Amino acid sequence: MKEINVNVCLGTTCFVMGGTNLNELLEIVPKKYGDKVKVSGSPCLGLCSINWEYSKAPYVKVNNEVVAEATVEKVLNEIERQMTNEQ
Amino acid sequence: MFIDIDCTQEKKYNQNTYGDYFVSKRYPEAGRLVAVLSDGLGSGIKANILACMTSTMLLKFVEAESDIQKACEIILNSLPVCKIRKISYSTFSAIDCDDEGNAKIVEEGNPQFLWIRNNQILEPQYRIITSKTFSNRHMHIYKIKLEKGDRLIFCSDGVTQAALGSKDLRLGLKREGLIDIVLKELSTEPNISSRELSRRIVKSALIAEPDHKAKDDISALCVYYRDPRESLIFTGPPYHQAKDSIYAHTFFNFQGKKAVCGGTTANLISRELGIPVRNDLHQISGKLPSISHMEGIDLVTEGILTLTKACEYLETEEIGKDAAGELVKFLLDSDCITFMVGAKLNQAHYDPTLPVEIEIRKNIIKKMKKLLEDKYIKKVTVQYM
Numbered sequence: 001m002k003e004i005n006v007n008v009c010l011g012t013t014c015f016v017m018g019g020t021n022l023n024e025l026l027e028i029v030p031k032k033y034g035d036k037v038k039v040s041g042s043p044c045l046g047l048c049s050i051n052w053e054y055s056k057a058p059y060v061k062v063n064n065e066v067v068a069e070a071t072v073e074k075v076l077n078e079i080e081r082q083m084t085n086e087q
Numbered sequence: 088m089f090i091d092i093d094c095t096q097e098k099k100y101n102q103n104t105y106g107d108y109f110v111s112k113r114y115p116e117a118g119r120l121v122a123v124l125s126d127g128l129g130s131g132i133k134a135n136i137l138a139c140m141t142s143t144m145l146l147k148f149v150e151a152e153s154d155i156q157k158a159c160e161i162i163l164n165s166l167p168v169c170k171i172r173k174i175s176y177s178t179f180s181a182i183d184c185d186d187e188g189n190a191k192i193v194e195e196g197n198p199q200f201l202w203i204r205n206n207q208i209l210e211p212q213y214r215i216i217t218s219k220t221f222s223n224r225h226m227h228i229y230k231i232k233l234e235k236g237d238r239l240i241f242c243s244d245g246v247t248q249a250a251l252g253s254k255d256l257r258l259g260l261k262r263e264g265l266i267d268i269v270l271k272e273l274s275t276e277p278n279i280s281s282r283e284l285s286r287r288i289v290k291s292a293l294i295a296e297p298d299h300k301a302k303d304d305i306s307a308l309c310v311y312y313r314d315p316r317e318s319l320i321f322t323g324p325p326y327h328q329a330k331d332s333i334y335a336h337t338f339f340n341f342q343g344k345k346a347v348c349g350g351t352t353a354n355l356i357s358r359e360l361g362i363p364v365r366n367d368l369h370q371i372s373g374k375l376p377s378i379s380h381m382e383g384i385d386l387v388t389e390g391i392l393t394l395t396k397a398c399e400y401l402e403t404e405e406i407g408k409d410a411a412g413e414l415v416k417f418l419l420d421s422d423c424i425t426f427m428v429g430a431k432l433n434q435a436h437y438d439p440t441l442p443v444e445i446e447i448r449k450n451i452i453k454k455m456k457k458l459l460e461d462k463y464i465k466k467v468t469v470q471y472m
Contacts, residue, residue, distance in 0.1 A: 016442055019376070
């Protein structure tokens with residue numbers, strides 16, 4: 001199975017919009033999926049500036065899929081979704 | 088040349104304040120620095136007031152007179168004498184020097200300073216001026232030319248008389264003892280900062296005391312002529328994207344220390360120069376995003392929030408253990424700081440519904456520049472892109 005990469009945006013907008021809570025993923029993900037899913041941070045995914053009037057920060061990318069207004073739960077759902085599709 | 092100056096003090100055992108006093112002031116436009124170290128008669132609060140008065144007044148006089156010799160003569164002729172002990176209320180050493188290495192030094196009553204070049208003690212010529220009002224009071228005046236790498240060490244008699252009367256050092260450390268301490272430190276660490284060297288002199292003087300307690304106020308003032316430590320900070324993407332590559336290369340080719348403040352900025356440099364950015368998310372310490380890592384760059388942080396927090400630390404002098412704290416350490420470890428400030432705005436930062444008010448980058452940098460110049464005496468240049 002292909003490895004899943006979770007990339008959390010640590011840019012200014014995402015951080016103040018709740019990105020801080022997403023570092024819980026660091027504990028939850030390895031416990032749940034072991035080394036099948038890798039969590040890392042990105043200085044900025046550059047997504048808030050594209051559609052800035054309707055920015056949906058914080059953003060997380062699960063492989064190439066963007067999770068907008070990300071919460072731990074939303075990110076975990078996306079991981080599950082991609083894993084099911086893979087199977 | 089940059090003048091690195093610092094003073095370390097230790098108060099006399101059982102006293103609650105310092106009896107020696109140190110003041111210094113830089114005049115960046117004239118490339119000039121004036122510093123005074125004064126030792127007040129006795130110890131504790133009385134000595135502190137005497138020394139503080141002498142040094143601050145002397146500094147003001149030098150400022151107003153622009154000639155240190157005249158300023159010192161005024162003090163020499165007017166400082167009162169203790170009725171009982173018939174000695175001066177305070178002694179002093181004063182230095183007026185510039186970036187070119189021209190220095191005028193005046194001493195009255197303090198131990199003679201050390202002038203060190205290539206680990207050798209130089210013995211400069213001096214003139215003696217006797218007070219018109221007190222015939223037992225003399226001033227030594229030196230006019231010397233310093234070179235890069237030269238050091239000057241001034242101290243109060245608490246250093247040269249440390250361990251006085253002890254079994255091993257009946258006459259105290261004396262000038263020879265001080266020379267030994269300084270030359271030993273310089274041979275193990277030739278580029279030691281003035282701050283660290285002055286600390287070690289005071290520590291060595293304390294160790295020399297049989298019970299490690301200061302029997303007099305101890306002060307060591309060090310001056311070091313060296314190349315300035317330069318650093319460059321890149322924050323914010325340039326207004327014209329077409330110039331990204333030029334700015335990224337200018338930044339990377341800089342010889343001093345380098346920092347990047349901003350997620351988009353870090354990505355820009357990573358893209359233009361092909362250096363990956365690593366962030367392990369582990370160090371988020373509540374209010375600020377963690378530090379990232381890029382090869383060849385000393386510090387990589389988030390932008391606006393970190394800069395705002397760093398300004399706060401510079402103002403309050405309380406440095407937290409987060410990315411802003413690291414940035415402040417980076418800034419304080421430099422003498423000349425250049426900011427490359429990108430003028431492009433990220434509109435998403437100014438959404439009024441954001442839970443935190445975000446300042447405009449240009450304004451934060453303006454505030455930081457003023458703080459670094461006025462409070463920390465750094466040389467700061469800002470370049471907008």
